[in-house]
Amino acid sequence: MAEAVLSAHGLCKSFGAVQATHDVSIDVRPGEIHAVIGPNGAGKSTLIAQLCGSMASDAGRVELLGRDVTHDTVRRRAQAGLARTFQISALAMEDTVLQNAMLGALGAAGRPWRFLRPALGDQDLRDRAEAALERVGLQDVRAARVAALSHGQRRQLEVALALTLSPKAFIMDEPMAGLGGEGSKLLTDLLSALRADAPILLVEHDMDAVFTLADRISVLVYGQIIETGTVDQIRRSPAVRDAYLGEGA
Amino acid sequence: MIPERWLNLGILAALVAVPIWALVVDEPFIITLVTRAVIFALAAVGLNIALGLGGLVSLGHAVFFGIGGYAMGILAYHAQTFTPLAEWPFPIDGTKSMPVIWLVAVTTSTLAALLIGLLSLRTSGVYFIMITLAFGQMFYYFSISWAQYGGEDGLSIYVRNGFPGLNTLDPIQFFAICFALLCAVLGFNALLARSPFGLALNAARQVPHRVETMGLSPFRLKLVAFVISGAVTGLAGALFADLNRFVSPTMFSWQMSGEIIIFVILGGVARLIGPVIGAAAFVLLEHWLGGLSDYWHIYLGAILLGVVLFARGGIVGLVARAHG
Ligand SMILES: Nc1ncnc2c1ncn2[C@@H]1O[C@H](COP(=O)(O)OP(=O)(O)OP(=O)(O)O)[C@@H](O)[C@H]1O
Numbered sequence: 233m234a235e236a237v238l239s240a241h242g243l244c245k246s247f248g249a250v251q252a253t254h255d256v257s258i259d260v261r262p263g264e265i266h267a268v269i270g271p272n273g274a275g276k277s278t279l280i281a282q283l284c285g286s287m288a289s290d291a292g293r294v295e296l297l298g299r300d301v302t303h304d305t306v307r308r309r310a311q312a313g314l315a316r317t318f319q320i321s322a323l324a325m326e327d328t329v330l331q332n333a334m335l336g337a338l339g340a341a342g343r344p345w346r347f348l349r350p351a352l353g354d355q356d357l358r359d360r361a362e363a364a365l366e367r368v369g370l371q372d373v374r375a376a377r378v379a380a381l382s383h384g385q386r387r388q389l390e391v392a393l394a395l396t397l398s399p400k401a402f403i404m405d406e407p408m409a410g411l412g413g414e415g416s417k418l419l420t421d422l423l424s425a426l427r428a429d430a431p432i433l434l435v436e437h438d439m440d441a442v443f444t445l446a447d448r449i450s451v452l453v454y455g456q457i458i459e460t461g462t463v464d465q466i467r468r469s470p471a472v473r474d475a476y477l478g479e480g481a
Numbered sequence: 482m483i484p485e486r487w488l489n490l491g492i493l494a495a496l497v498a499v500p501i502w503a504l505v506v507d508e509p510f511i512i513t514l515v516t517r518a519v520i521f522a523l524a525a526v527g528l529n530i531a532l533g534l535g536g537l538v539s540l541g542h543a544v545f546f547g548i549g550g551y552a553m554g555i556l557a558y559h560a561q562t563f564t565p566l567a568e569w570p571f572p573i574d575g576t577k578s579m580p581v582i583w584l585v586a587v588t589t590s591t592l593a594a595l596l597i598g599l600l601s602l603r604t605s606g607v608y609f610i611m612i613t614l615a616f617g618q619m620f621y622y623f624s625i626s627w628a629q630y631g632g633e634d635g636l637s638i639y640v641r642n643g644f645p646g647l648n649t650l651d652p653i654q655f656f657a658i659c660f661a662l663l664c665a666v667l668g669f670n671a672l673l674a675r676s677p678f679g680l681a682l683n684a685a686r687q688v689p690h691r692v693e694t695m696g697l698s699p700f701r702l703k704l705v706a707f708v709i710s711g712a713v714t715g716l717a718g719a720l721f722a723d724l725n726r727f728v729s730p731t732m733f734s735w736q737m738s739g740e741i742i743i744f745v746i747l748g749g750v751a752r753l754i755g756p757v758i759g760a761a762a763f764v765l766l767e768h769w770l771g772g773l774s775d776y777w778h779i780y781l782g783a784i785l786l787g788v789v790l791f792a793r794g795g796i797v798g799l800v801a802r803a804h805g
């Protein structure tokens with residue numbers, strides 16, 4: 233079994249009496265898409281926040297490439313190669329698509345302290361930004377303001393921003409949220425190709441996408457992982473059917 | 482609607498033309514009035530770097546304006562009284578040299594902005610406004626109680642400070658100095674806005690959590706913006722003191738902070754020439770309306786209300802389209 237790129241061990245987080253995550257252990261291995269599914273309020277977003285460092289854990293440990301990053305800030309984890317996308321697009325709406333992508337390149341290069349030369353004149357950063365836009369198919373709208381993009385294009389840009397970091401692992405919070413069939417298909421193809429760049433921890437409600445994409449699936453219910461397995465294993469699991477799939481389908 | 486670049490050039494041209502015209506028709510008072518507008522503009526351009534690019538609503542920028550003012554006042558006071566500024570660790574004398582005064586004004590306001598920024602940028606929104614306001618009040622009351630430098634009465638400087646090769650007592654020459662500094666800072670501001678730093682700062686204002694996940698620190702970006710901003714406003718303070726040959730605690734007052742914000746909002750937040758237009762409009766209104774009524778602030782208030790309600794981009798937003 234290959235060494236995990238990103239792993240969590242015994243993560244816990246409570247909000248008062250609510251145990252949002254309870255003793256969650258999960259890992260993401262090279263080349264795979266590991267999907268996390270679960271009903272509303274199961275603790276998926278909380279788990280992501282703990283993995284990315286935007287929320288401190290009550291207990292547990294997070295490792296990135298074998299290094300303990302439990303107490304590292306969001307920024308340090310990003311620098312160490314953890315890229316995330318947001319459930320609600322977090323983009324600079326007033327800026328152009330290219331400027332947004334440049335931001336990611338800037339973060340990756342870690343050199344925002346240049347005050348006099350134009351950012352768009354920095355060929356290194358620009359190449360990096362444009363390559364990411366091309367990967368997600370946004371090269372033709374790079375001069376457009378984000379505010380003018382469609383919802384689907386914004387979702388693509390979310391992924392492009394993560395890409396500019398050339399990350400070691402992706403964490404994606406519902407990248408398909410709000411997408412129609414067409415957009416979903418486009419993003420599914422994109423994510424499928426992306427796993428070759430870096431493995432993906434994917435939280436997603438779109439079951440078609442999950443079953444198409446996932447190499448492994450973990451099912452989170454009431455803050456606990458009740459099952460981890462391949463698509464077939466999860467489909468067949470009585471526990472999962474009882475706790476989760478039965479309700480919706 | 483005209484392209485923004487034309488507007489920028491037009492405003493700067495007008496700022497040069499009016500004093501030259503005043504020189505020709507021998508109206509030195511008008512030159513002084515325009516100089517006042519230019520200095521206020523410089524202070525507001527400083528604030529616009531924090532407010533426009535960084536989204537930092539500082540209600541304490543009078544701190545830097547006042548520090549610049551007192552840097553000039555204190556140095557010139559010791560020079561004109563031939564008393565040393567300090568005896569220890571080595572004797573330091575006052576000075577009447579503008580460049581030295583500017584350097585001290587910029588350095589001290591930079592340090593103050595660093596300190597205030599470190600403490601206040603942990604907060605945001607209304608708390609940030611209140612903390613910067615509180616710092617302003619601290620400096621205000623401190624200056625009132627600082628009896629050595631005139632306390633509440635302030636300090637008068639008898640002769641305007643000197644600049645190598647120029648006669649600063651000549652209004653047009655002093656105007657030229659102030660205008661050149663304004664142009665230099667505007668140029669710097671324009672470069673800053675397009676630079677990698679400006680790009681990151683701009684994003685940190687809009688989506689700080691995104692910037693963080695890109696491995697950048699919104700806090701540090703905003704801190705640097707705040708420090709640059711404070712330094713520019715501090716420089717303006719030194720010029721303002723030299724214009725009036727007088728400094729007093731009023732330069733530290735919250736009304737002063739408020740006026741600097743008004744310049745920016747009136748002219749157009751985040752627009753390069755916005756603070757310049759705002760400051761010029763303010764000085765014009767102050768002069769004309771102030772001549773008509775002691776209560777001219779009522780009219781100013783009404784105009785500001787109109788701008789905020791109907792022209793969110795300020796005066797620049799009304800007449801120029803962005804990125805022309
Ligand atoms: N900041 C918070 N304060 C208090 N309770 C919270 C907080 N964040 C989440 N919770 C609670 O923790 C539980 C898990 O929430 P979380 O957002 O992680 O679920 P989720 O699986 O992402 O749900 P969804 O599918 O609706 O996005 C819920 O009961 C939620 O109400």
Ligand SMILES: [Mg+2]
Pocket residue numbers: 276277278319
């Ligand atoms: Mg969620």
